[in-house]
Amino acid sequence: MRALAVNCGSSSVKFALVDTASGERLLTGVEEIAAGAHAATLDAVVERLAGEAEIARGLDGIGHRVVHGGETFRESVLIDEHVMASIEAASPMAPLHNPINRQGIRRFEQAFPGKPQVAVFDTAFHQTLPPRAYLYALPRELHRKHGVRRYGFHGTSHRYLAQEAVRRFDLPEKTSRVVTAHLGNGCSTAAVLGGRSIETSMGFSPLEGLVMGTRSGDIDPGLHAYLARHLGLDVDGVTEILNRESGLLGLSGLSGDMRQLEAAEAEGNADAALAIEIFGYRLARQVAGLQVPLGGLDALVFGGGIGENSPRVRARVLEWLAPLGFVLDEQANASHGENENGRIGQGGPPFAGVVPTDEEFLIALDTARVLGD
Numbered sequence: 001m002r003a004l005a006v007n008c009g010s011s012s013v014k015f016a017l018v019d020t021a022s023g024e025r026l027l028t029g030v031e032e033i034a035a036g037a038h039a040a041t042l043d044a045v046v047e048r049l050a051g052e053a054e055i056a057r058g059l060d061g062i063g064h065r066v067v068h069g070g071e072t073f074r075e076s077v078l079i080d081e082h083v084m085a086s087i088e089a090a091s092p093m094a095p096l097h098n099p100i101n102r103q104g105i106r107r108f109e110q111a112f113p114g115k116p117q118v119a120v121f122d123t124a125f126h127q128t129l130p131p132r133a134y135l136y137a138l139p140r141e142l143h144r145k146h147g148v149r150r151y152g153f154h155g156t157s158h159r160y161l162a163q164e165a166v167r168r169f170d171l172p173e174k175t176s177r178v179v180t181a182h183l184g185n186g187c188s189t190a191a192v193l194g195g196r197s198i199e200t201s202m203g204f205s206p207l208e209g210l211v212m213g214t215r216s217g218d219i220d221p222g223l224h225a226y227l228a229r230h231l232g233l234d235v236d237g238v239t240e241i242l243n244r245e246s247g248l249l250g251l252s253g254l255s256g257d258m259r260q261l262e263a264a265e266a267e268g269n270a271d272a273a274l275a276i277e278i279f280g281y282r283l284a285r286q287v288a289g290l291q292v293p294l295g296g297l298d299a300l301v302f303g304g305g306i307g308e309n310s311p312r313v314r315a316r317v318l319e320w321l322a323p324l325g326f327v328l329d330e331q332a333n334a335s336h337g338e339n340e341n342g343r344i345g346q347g348g349p350p351f352a353g354v355v356p357t358d359e360e361f362l363i364a365l366d367t368a369r370v371l372g373d
């Protein structure tokens with residue numbers, strides 16, 4: 001089957017046409033979105049794809065990444081009007097993403113009338129979290145009536161990383177204890193037991209957990225009221241600081257981009273060095289904590305732009321995690337595990353590895369599966 005995967009984010013639209021039987025990527029692309037030009041970018045992508053007659057003709061289905069599936073969706077589904085309504089119902093919980101995802105689906109529906117479309121949710125993989133992991137210690141009716149709970153995100157990436165870890169590192173499928181670290185502009189970890197997510201670092205929104213490019217990750221909830229009063233901000237003003245002005249950017253005062261921070265650190269910038277240090281420290285704490293739900297740890301997998309490309313960050317994290325038994329192979333780390341099938345650690349378990357994540361590939365495979373191929 002030929003499936004087109006569409007990953008319609010807030011800063012880019014990525015797509016991949018995949019022959020799902022052979023796994024071959026027939027076409028991949030990414031279109032950056034200039035501020036406010038979302039609809040125009042979508043149009044450009046759709047026109048390009050529809051313009052290539054070969055694609056329009058040979059396409060069996062289209063899979064879309066959708067950020068929030070609420071508690072409704074535990075797996076990928078064929079999109080109909082009912083599903084579209086459910087995506088809209090979850091929009092208040094993902095106001096920056098779900099409306100954009102819906103827009104993308106509608107635009108492809110117009111361009112490829114009658115082609116089946118599949119929704120692949122970021123939250124679905126984490127719907128296997130037990131209540132002890134997904135409930136906040138808040139009045140229970142906030143969950144029952146208002147859906148307030150931990151959902152987790154980056155599910156497609158975590159699922160891919162965990163599957164690949166089992167395959168590449170020859171781990172037992174049913175009992176493997178894997179921590180996946182998706183480290184891009186947004187960052188999260190997941191504890192994956194026998195292929196099922198049982199804990200993750202993001203929560204109700206993608207703000208909880210690790211230090212990210214511009215997001216704070218965990219902070220004292222008491223800060224909201226303090227910052228609002230003290231700085232004379234409304235709720236949106238505080239949220240803006242936590243989402244867009246914090247994380248690596250806020251700590252370094254320089255950039256939210258790890259590559260730039262590493263370059264600055266190399267030139268002696270102490271704030272950049274401290275930002276990287278806090279990033280690694282907080283990540284290591286998270287990983288160590290995930291031993292509790294997993295009952296131990298076989299492998300830690302790094303993915304995403306930072307996870308795949310930064311020996312500096314991986315080495316620091318594994319240094320923190322040495323008491324757990326991790327031993328870094330410096331040479332393998334320097335080459336991102338290239339000649340070791342991704343492994344950057346000696347001995348173990350536990351050991352660490354690098355897996356280039358591929359959300360579009362998994363979206364395409366899901367699309368084929370949902371369409372019965």
Ligand code: ADP
Pocket residue numbers: 183184185186213256257258259260262304305306309310
């Ligand atoms: P997104 O979450 O938007 O998909 P990516 O997964 O591409 O983002 O990750 C972006 C992050 O990866 C940025 O912080 C970037 O600096 C970092 N990154 C990319 N390449 C490198 C590298 N060679 N060394 C360190 N960090 C890198």
